[in-house]
Amino acid sequence: MTTKSSKRAGEPADRAGLAALSKLAIASYEDLERELKAKIAVLEAQARRFETAIDNISQGICFFDAGERLILCNRRYAEIYRIAPEKLHAGVTLGEIVGYRLAANTSAMDGDAYLAFARSVNSGTGPRNWPAELKDGRTIQISHQPMPDGGWVATHEDITELIASRLVMNQHVSLQTLIDWVPDYLWVKDTESRFVVANRALAADHGRQEASEMVGLSDFDLHAPKLARQFRASEQDLLRSGQPMIDREEFIVDASGTGKWLSSTKVPLRNAQDEIFGLVGIARDITARKQADDLRNGQAQILEMIVTNAPLEGVLERLMRLIESQLAGISGSVLLLDKDGSHLRHGAAPSLVKDYTDAIDGVRIGPKVGSCGTAAYRREPVIVTDIMNDPLWEDYRELAAPYGYRSCWSTPILSHNGAVLGVFAMYSTTAREPAENENRLIDFTTRIAGIAIERKLAEDRIHFMANHDTLTGLPNRALLSDRLAQAFVYAQRYDRWVTVLFIDLDNFKAVNDTLGHNAGDVLLKMVASRMVGCVSATDTVVRLGGDEFVIVLFDQVSDADIGDTILRKIQASIAEPVQLGEHHLRITASIGIATYPKDGSDAETLLANADAAMYRAKELGRDNFQFYAPEFNSTAQEKFFLQEELRNALARAEFTLSYQPQVDLRSGHVFAVEALIRWNHPSLGTISPMKFIPLAEETGLIVQIGDWVLHEACRQNKDWQDAGLPPIVVCVNVSARQFRESNLISRVVNALKDSELEAKYLELEVTESLIMQNIETAVATMNELQSLGVQISIDDFGTGYSSLSALRTFPLARLKIDKSFIKDLAANENDQAVAIAVISLGQKLNLRVIAEGVETEDQVAFLRKNNCDEMQGYHFSKPVSAAGIVQLLNTGGARPSQK
Numbered sequence: 001m002t003t004k005s006s007k008r009a010g011e012p013a014d015r016a017g018l019a020a021l022s023k024l025a026i027a028s029y030e031d032l033e034r035e036l037k038a039k040i041a042v043l044e045a046q047a048r049r050f051e052t053a054i055d056n057i058s059q060g061i062c063f064f065d066a067g068e069r070l071i072l073c074n075r076r077y078a079e080i081y082r083i084a085p086e087k088l089h090a091g092v093t094l095g096e097i098v099g100y101r102l103a104a105n106t107s108a109m110d111g112d113a114y115l116a117f118a119r120s121v122n123s124g125t126g127p128r129n130w131p132a133e134l135k136d137g138r139t140i141q142i143s144h145q146p147m148p149d150g151g152w153v154a155t156h157e158d159i160t161e162l163i164a165s166r167l168v169m170n171q172h173v174s175l176q177t178l179i180d181w182v183p184d185y186l187w188v189k190d191t192e193s194r195f196v197v198a199n200r201a202l203a204a205d206h207g208r209q210e211a212s213e214m215v216g217l218s219d220f221d222l223h224a225p226k227l228a229r230q231f232r233a234s235e236q237d238l239l240r241s242g243q244p245m246i247d248r249e250e251f252i253v254d255a256s257g258t259g260k261w262l263s264s265t266k267v268p269l270r271n272a273q274d275e276i277f278g279l280v281g282i283a284r285d286i287t288a289r290k291q292a293d294d295l296r297n298g299q300a301q302i303l304e305m306i307v308t309n310a311p312l313e314g315v316l317e318r319l320m321r322l323i324e325s326q327l328a329g330i331s332g333s334v335l336l337l338d339k340d341g342s343h344l345r346h347g348a349a350p351s352l353v354k355d356y357t358d359a360i361d362g363v364r365i366g367p368k369v370g371s372c373g374t375a376a377y378r379r380e381p382v383i384v385t386d387i388m389n390d391p392l393w394e395d396y397r398e399l400a401a402p403y404g405y406r407s408c409w410s411t412p413i414l415s416h417n418g419a420v421l422g423v424f425a426m427y428s429t430t431a432r433e434p435a436e437n438e439n440r441l442i443d444f445t446t447r448i449a450g451i452a453i454e455r456k457l458a459e460d461r462i463h464f465m466a467n468h469d470t471l472t473g474l475p476n477r478a479l480l481s482d483r484l485a486q487a488f489v490y491a492q493r494y495d496r497w498v499t500v501l502f503i504d505l506d507n508f509k510a511v512n513d514t515l516g517h518n519a520g521d522v523l524l525k526m527v528a529s530r531m532v533g534c535v536s537a538t539d540t541v542v543r544l545g546g547d548e549f550v551i552v553l554f555d556q557v558s559d560a561d562i563g564d565t566i567l568r569k570i571q572a573s574i575a576e577p578v579q580l581g582e583h584h585l586r587i588t589a590s591i592g593i594a595t596y597p598k599d600g601s602d603a604e605t606l607l608a609n610a611d612a613a614m615y616r617a618k619e620l621g622r623d624n625f626q627f628y629a630p631e632f633n634s635t636a637q638e639k640f641f642l643q644e645e646l647r648n649a650l651a652r653a654e655f656t657l658s659y660q661p662q663v664d665l666r667s668g669h670v671f672a673v674e675a676l677i678r679w680n681h682p683s684l685g686t687i688s689p690m691k692f693i694p695l696a697e698e699t700g701l702i703v704q705i706g707d708w709v710l711h712e713a714c715r716q717n718k719d720w721q722d723a724g725l726p727p728i729v730v731c732v733n734v735s736a737r738q739f740r741e742s743n744l745i746s747r748v749v750n751a752l753k754d755s756e757l758e759a760k761y762l763e764l765e766v767t768e769s770l771i772m773q774n775i776e777t778a779v780a781t782m783n784e785l786q787s788l789g790v791q792i793s794i795d796d797f798g799t800g801y802s803s804l805s806a807l808r809t810f811p812l813a814r815l816k817i818d819k820s821f822i823k824d825l826a827a828n829e830n831d832q833a834v835a836i837a838v839i840s841l842g843q844k845l846n847l848r849v850i851a852e853g854v855e856t857e858d859q860v861a862f863l864r865k866n867n868c869d870e871m872q873g874y875h876f877s878k879p880v881s882a883a884g885i886v887q888l889l890n891t892g893g894a895r896p897s898q899k
């Protein structure tokens with residue numbers, strides 16, 4: 001414009017100039033045009049680059065002028081809204097574009113609403129961002145920037161996928177969060193058993209801070225190779241078979257070194273094509289439950305051990321192992337109270353160092369004896385949290401120090417009635433107090449240990465009782481066989497002898513019967529302990545039962561020593577006087593001796609032979625000992641033979657009665673006879689009642705035999721009377737067994753009835769010991785007999801231990817001084833004293849007294865001098881036949897009975 005106006009003003013002045021000017025102008029124009037074209041080319045290149053750039057950005061972009069006309073938009077904008085690009089030329093209005101979008105279903109709202117919204121946005125001065133959700137379901141993020149000239153520029157970005165992936169991301173994040181909250185292990189593994197997903201619990205227990213650190217690891221990175229191989233093998237099986245693994249119990253050791261039991265479930269993962277592409281796993285820590293199960297099972301197992309009498313050491317050791325399996329870093333120990341009640345002995349401590357347990361074995365209980373000795377002393381738990389500082393450990397610290405034991409919690413083990421049986425202790429190598437679960441286990445353990453120990457003690461007691469005599473505490477017959485077997489083995493090995501003494505107390509029965517069982521028991525205990533005192537610790541004193549004892553003398557060089565030493569010692573110690581209440585007595589023994597191997601090479605034979613020797617000693621007057629000789633066995637055989645013969649003797653009428661006269665010492669008249677039985681055996685000849693009456697008592701035949709004697713004596717007496725002889729009393733011996741028979745009275749009545757003898761001519765002789773067996777019944781029986789008119793006398797008086805007060809209540813006619821006191825009457829002051837005492841007792845009780853076994857004139861003189869009423873004995877007459885009595889009565893004269 002400036003160039004054109006200058007050319008018109010200079011034309012009239014210079015045509016050449018004008019031409020030149022024209023040339024110049026043309027030249028300038030061409031330059032200008034060239035210049036402009038160049039500039040346009042540059043601009044066009046820039047615009048192309050701009051358009052190319054705009055067209056190639058991932059966002060849609062559009063420029064609008066103030067009149068809402070499109071200045072420019074890129075290809076992406078057209079794509080986003082699905083509008084043909086040619087429609088989006090410069091100048092097209094926003095309203096038209098909204099129309100295209102409505103048609104393409106790419107508008108977020110209808111046309112007017114959209115225009116109103118766009119204008120309101122554009123009325124602001126600042127940029128705005130919003131997501132527009134198009135009707136076709138996509139989401140477009142729009143950034144709107146108003147321009148100063150009233151137009152605007154906006155970018156449009158299709159964020160549909162982004163949102164979707166964010167959603168996925170969010171889901172993923174929340175899933176991780178979720179599984180991280182789960183206290184169980186959760187994981188997903190690929191087909192190579194590598195972790196793809198893991199939760200925090202799994203990661204943390206395997207030493208990883210973040211769950212993501214587990215991704216890519218395998219079990220070989222977490223566990224020992226063996227365990228990892230197992231896991232891999234089972235997972236590969238699962239992946240191959242497609243079979244899930246449900247609740248399998250697995251043991252692992254985590255990164256802290258703690259062992260854990262897991263209950264694991266693993267399930268294969270399948271894709272849409274049903275192909276397995278991995279597995280998902282969940283594992284729950286069941287260590288606590290497993291421990292509780294183990295505890296329960298262990299407890300059941302231990303109780304079973306207790307019930308089945310497993311050795312106590314085994315039970316306690318199992319118990320210690322059980323509690324140690326429940327607690328980390330704890331060693332258990334049980335100490336048992338020694339029999340002496342003041343020391344603790346090693347019971348079980350499988351995890352304590354042996355040198356240490358040896359050192360404390362036998363520790364004395366007391367107020368300052370570590371934890372255990374003090375706990376037993378105080379009978380209450382003693383919790384020492386630091387051995388190194390606790391005053392209770394002052395004297396024992398050095399023992400524990402080398403092994404690092406720092407705390408020791410001891411609890412006394414008590415019996416059901418509160419007696420201390422031992423101490424249970426838990427040792428820890430850290431100085432601390434027991435935790436709650438440890439306290440529970442202490443309770444549990446002391447209870448179980450108490451049951452086990454008590455049971456063992458009871459079993460020991462039962463075993464002791466089974467093998468020992470309860471009264472004396474001596475081994476019994478059951479243990480005797482064991483001891484003899486041991487003794488034989490020893491004797492064989494070392495070429496020694498074993499000697500068996502069979503000991504039977506003389507007249508013990510009389511003590512028992514007259515002084516009562518308590519006195520008898522005291523005597524037996526005393527004798528037992530005396531015998532134990534006579535032998536060495538390796539020998540055995542056994543009570544067979546009753547008053548029979550056996551002593552096994554081990555390790556004998558020869559039996560020659562025995563007679564001089566031990567035998568006399570035993571005899572003397574048994575015979576030492578004994579004070580039983582008010583009674584002072586002396587008991588003797590008959591002893592039979594048999595020696596292994598010469599008298600028997602097995603227990604049974606040896607004992608039988610010692611027994612036979614003892615019988616021999618009895619036969620030889622008691623209070624002596626006899627060495628076994630083979631012929632003694634014939635005595636035993638003879639006894640057996642006699643017993644058999646005795647059974648037939650009544651039927652074969654082999655019994656007769658002899659009668660021994662009884663004489664009044666003052667008048668010299670026979671006033672009674674004692675009926676004495678005789679057995680006339682066809683081949684053995686006459687057998688003494690001393691021999692067969694005890695056999696008859698043993699077998700019970702005495703009842704029938706005694707009945708026969710009663711009938712025969714009454715019949716004979718009545719015969720004598722019927723023959724015109726002066727009436728006398730017939731005395732019949734009644735044995736203990738007969739006296740106990742409930743029908744004794746009726747038998748007596750029958751005998752009197754059958755013989756028609758008046759009751760006053762019958763006297764029954766009973767022994768003192770017989771009455772004392774059961775005083776009340778005896779007195780009742782005697783009263784009944786007395787009411788029949790039958791007299792009663794006490795035979796063998798002085799040998800028993802009747803108390804005077806009891807004697808007073810007996811309905812007696814006579815006392816008979818035993819012939820053992822009469823025998824040495826002249827020389828023995830003791831016997832004289834007894835005889836005088838019995839005579840004066842009779843006088844005091846208003847009873848007649850008869851002395852039996854009177855053989856000499858001296859004895860008669862003594863008895864007369866001491867006012868004894870009557871006598872019986874060889875001095876006057878031996879027992880004679882019934883005919884002999886007739887003769888005697890006819891010649892010697894008889895005086896009538898006083899009754």
Ligand SMILES: Nc1nc2c(ncn2[C@@H]2O[C@@H]3COP(=O)(O)O[C@H]4[C@@H](O)[C@H](n5cnc6c(=O)[nH]c(N)nc65)O[C@@H]4COP(=O)(O)O[C@H]3[C@H]2O)c(=O)[nH]1
Binds near residue numbers: 677
């Ligand atoms: N050394 C000596 N002995 C004399 C003298 N005077 C009599 N004897 C004996 O002493 C025994 C007296 O009888 P026992 O003490 O009742 O002792 C009797 C009695 O306990 C028992 N016995 C005898 N017959 C019977 C009977 O029918 N029934 C019962 N149950 N026992 C009887 O047998 C025992 C022994 O009777 P036997 O051998 O007949 O012995 C009789 C008699 O022969 C004497 O001066 N010196």
